[in-house]
Amino acid sequence: EVQLVESGGGLVQPGGSLRLSCAASGFTVSSNCMSWVRQAPGKGLEWVSLIYSGSNTYYADSVRGRFTISRDNSKNMLYLQMNSLRAEDTAVYYCARGRRDTSVFEYWGQGTLVTVSS
Amino acid sequence: EIVLTQSPATLSLSPGETATLSCRASQSVSSQLAWYQQKPGQAPRLVIYDASNRATGIPARFSGSGSGTDFTLTISSLEPEDFAVYYCQHRTNWPLTFGGGTKVEI
Numbered sequence: 001e002v003q004l005v006e007s008g009g010g011l012v013q014p015g016g017s018l019r020l021s022c023a024a025s026g027f028t029v030s031s032n033c034m035s036w037v038r039q040a041p042g043k044g045l046e047w048v049s050l051i052y053s054g055s056n057t058y059y060a061d062s063v064r065g066r067f068t069i070s071r072d073n074s075k076n077m078l079y080l081q082m083n084s085l086r087a088e089d090t091a092v093y094y095c096a097r098g099r100r101d102t103s104v105f106e107y108w109g110q111g112t113l114v115t116v117s118s
Numbered sequence: 119e120i121v122l123t124q125s126p127a128t129l130s131l132s133p134g135e136t137a138t139l140s141c142r143a144s145q146s147v148s149s150q151l152a153w154y155q156q157k158p159g160q161a162p163r164l165v166i167y168d169a170s171n172r173a174t175g176i177p178a179r180f181s182g183s184g185s186g187t188d189f190t191l192t193i194s195s196l197e198p199e200d201f202a203v204y205y206c207q208h209r210t211n212w213p214l215t216f217g218g219g220t221k222v223e224i
Contacts, residue, residue, distance in 0.1 A: 037162075044205060044216060044217075044218050044219045045154070045156075045162065045205050045207070045216040045219075046216065047207075047213060047214040047215065047216065050214070058212050058213075058214075059213075060213050061119075061213065094161055094162070099164070099167060102209065103209040103214055104152050104164065104167040104168070104209060105152070105154070105162070105164060105207075106164050106167075106173065106174075108161035108162055108163070109161060110160075110161055111161060
């Protein structure tokens, strides 16, 4: 059974850093397209970042240069390193797996809340 | 950036009725459009991919159509569990974008 479990969210001050983790089970992270999608409170979905099985990475303009997506194949984990956080980064962050190495998000975790506030 | 515009923002219907949701793209996305369902407090769930293909476990009352810039998600004979927010998403180029959502409410 495919499972995705996010962790690492919390309260952080503006300008601070946070690393989100996504523990995957039931499949191999390195063989799949993996992504982060966020949702600000009461708002819609916003794609954040993606890594393909071939290791190519992509970012939304709003986070490029501040966020870094990565994976640890030995631990079957996906990460999102978030630096220079802003109030507008406040959101629930979901980890998602693409269908057949595409950006059709077939499986989702339950999300982890990141709050950027002083 | 491809902008996806969903309409209507809210659809008020009763169980048993048919819901017709629209997603319009600012430029062609071919058939590379997906629909997701999200209920309060839950993660999104893939409903339709590549415009018209039902995801695993999705009932046949859900159907998708369209190509290019105009897409429709139809939910025939609404069940109580279908009341939720629905988002469309393209995967044609970068950045990936989602529509603003349509809330299907009773």
